[in-house]
Amino acid sequence: MLRTSTSLDSLAVSESIRDGETLVSAGGIIEVGFFSPGNSTRRYLGIWYTNVSPLTVVWVANKNTPLENKSGVLKLNEKGILELLNGTNSTIWSSNMSTKAVNNPIAHLLDSGNFVVKYGQENNDDNILWQSFDYPGDTLMPGMKLGWNLETGLETFLLSWRSVDDPAEGEYAIKIDLRGYPQIIKFKGPDIESRAGSWNGLSTVGNPDPGSTRSQNFVLNEKEVYFEFEPSRTTFSVLTLTPSGTRQIMFWTTQRSTPQVVLSNEDTDQCQSYAFCGANSICVYDAN
Structure with missing residues (x-):
């Protein structure tokens, strides 16, 4: 069963955010959540600067596979893969499959705007499984x-x-x-x-x-x-x-x-x- 994230800037295994909920980086600079661009009613998972007007989206996950309603859910599974699910619980977007053995993966939204999935306690590039800056x-x-x-x-x-x-x-x-x-x-x-x-x-x-x-x-x-x-x-x-x-x-x-x-x-x-x-x-x- 998915749990709503209890941290402002991260997702642990089996935690999630739903449409209407967001993650906010530790410094309050960057936000990840669901949005509709321009005059569209379709929904996308995106990253934007929190206090900038108009909305300045800098990254989109499901750019080629939009959600048709507000049923989207983002979760992190036990393999360290971010999954975006629609209303029928089908995966419409996911981060790369990792070939590394993972232990307690966690997804962090950084003040830089990079959305990072890593494992372990060490804060270095060797522990990164996936990052939005690569895409x-x-x-x-x-x-x-x-x-x-x-x-x-x-x-x-x-x-x-x-x-x-x-x-x-x-x-x-x-x-x-x-x-x-x-x-x-x-x-x-x-x-x-x-x-x-x-x-x-x-x-x-x-x-x-x-x-x-x-x-x-x-x-x-x-x-x-x-x-x-x-x-x-x-x-x-x-x-x-x-x-x-x-x-x-x-x-x-x-x-x-x-x-x-x-x-x-x-x-x-x-x-x-x-x-x-x-x-x-x-x-x-x-x-x-």
Whole structure:
């Protein structure tokens, strides 16, 4: 028999949250629960920032398998797998199956926005069975990696929603392309639409960070290739790939809960369009 979670930020084995209930991270920054996007009445399990208006959803579990009513239940089973059940007790979404032996698994919602399933008492990466940061949606959050784990083959990338009312997989993706020197590329379907350019030590050449105090990193070694930006104590920021393919940066402070929105200039700057720039980052404008 499922028990409603007795902790604000975690789920133990056989505990659950139902539609209308949420988990809230220890610092009160992040919340996980059920929501309906835009004008839709369908229900999804999502993660959002607690005190930000309008609702800023940064991750969706069942984006391709919505609930048609408010019957959803999220639970953690004895194998350390998160399961989302519908009204007929059928599993419509679950986290990855772990190949490790587990003992007393628990799911924690962290202030970073990462929803983590781990086991044991040690607080280190070796104890993590699954984490939402390994499966981004349309939003890159501070501390989330965009790129490749070369040892496991895991690729993390952004994928747009189908529309503002539907978080199902859309047309656009932002990925790190490993051909040649790794670059951040925006795709429309299988086709390259634009690129952010190479890393200059502070940011990508084509897209310097327009709005914040955040620090950006680009890591390239024998184990990993990834881009990330670090969290700030006073400023929150996320990068979202919109359904129309625009890169949108939202940032807000601890004193101001309404995000400011900065749109990327990539669609207006010809030098970032793959049609104008070759594979070797050579850009030629037509003076006529």
